[in-house]
Amino acid sequence: MIYKLNKNELNLDEFGIKYGFMDGSIDFNPVNESARKEFLNIVSEDYSYEIKQSHGININVLDEKFKENAKNRRSFFDNGDADGVFTGRKGIVLCIRTADCVPVLFAGFKGKTVAAAGAVHCGWKGAYGGIIKNAVSILVNRFDIDAGAILAVIGPSICKKCYEVKEDFLNLFLNQNNLNINFFQQNTEKGNDKIFFDLKSFIKNELIFNGLNGRNVFDINKCTMENEDFFSYRRNKTDKRQVSFISIMSKL
Numbered sequence: 608m609i610y611k612l613n614k615n616e617l618n619l620d621e622f623g624i625k626y627g628f629m630d631g632s633i634d635f636n637p638v639n640e641s642a643r644k645e646f647l648n649i650v651s652e653d654y655s656y657e658i659k660q661s662h663g664i665n666i667n668v669l670d671e672k673f674k675e676n677a678k679n680r681r682s683f684f685d686n687g688d689a690d691g692v693f694t695g696r697k698g699i700v701l702c703i704r705t706a707d708c709v710p711v712l713f714a715g716f717k718g719k720t721v722a723a724a725g726a727v728h729c730g731w732k733g734a735y736g737g738i739i740k741n742a743v744s745i746l747v748n749r750f751d752i753d754a755g756a757i758l759a760v761i762g763p764s765i766c767k768k769c770y771e772v773k774e775d776f777l778n779l780f781l782n783q784n785n786l787n788i789n790f791f792q793q794n795t796e797k798g799n800d801k802i803f804f805d806l807k808s809f810i811k812n813e814l815i816f817n818g819l820n821g822r823n824v825f826d827i828n829k830c831t832m833e834n835e836d837f838f839s840y841r842r843n844k845t846d847k848r849q850v851s852f853i854s855i856m857s858k859l
């Protein structure tokens with residue numbers, strides 16, 4: 608199944624964007640050709656692009672050079688480490704794999720036209736390291752899009768009730784910024800020392816801090832750990848991953 612926002616909340620289709628967050632019905636892996644083929648058939652696309660995710664903050668931009676390299680290939684796995692990818696080209700399905708980490712999909716507008724789309728894999732390391740700032744900066748500086756004209760959609764990922772962390776994790780974030788205390792909760796009902804992190808809110812705050820309008824930040828509101836339709840590393844240490852995707856449609 609593919610999850611999307613309700614159309615009355617945000618209808619990206621009408622702007623020529625194809626996007627979605629797939630559940631665990633496909634274990635998506637860039638070197639698994641049959642999984643990728645099955646996925647491409649489901650989304651009715653010819654072409655996908657994946658990256659070798661490494662919990663870093665690098666983001667790839669697909670340019671003309673990529674176009675040459677990619678000619679005549681059904682799919683492309685870029686094994687240079689990156690955790691996000693953006694393009695202004697039509698017809699390339701940008702893919703991100705997750706199992707509790709947060710998939711964030713981006714669409715940058717010039718007027719009513721989508722000038723760039725992107726997908727970012729954002730776990731705590733990437734969020735802490737500034738991948739959201741990088742993502743917004745690429746849309747603003749490389750694609751010349753106003754931050755106020757960027758939409759972001761947060762996909763299925765671990766929620767604030769499920770993401771238990773240790774004290775040194777809390778301290779790492781507090782050393783970066785005291786105000787980060789707002790994204791942590793100590794839950795005395797579940798036991799005295801338990802600390803929980805709200806990664807999705809941390810990411811939303813990063814998006815807004817870097818110039819997005821809060822009304823342009825959307826959340827699919829699904830927890831991967833609580834919902835067994837999704838893969839969840841925290842639930843059972845799985846090495847399987849679900850796919851989130853976005854593309855600018857080649858035909859409208």
Ligand SMILES: [Zn+2]
Nearest residue numbers: 766769830833
């Ligand atoms: Zn949860």
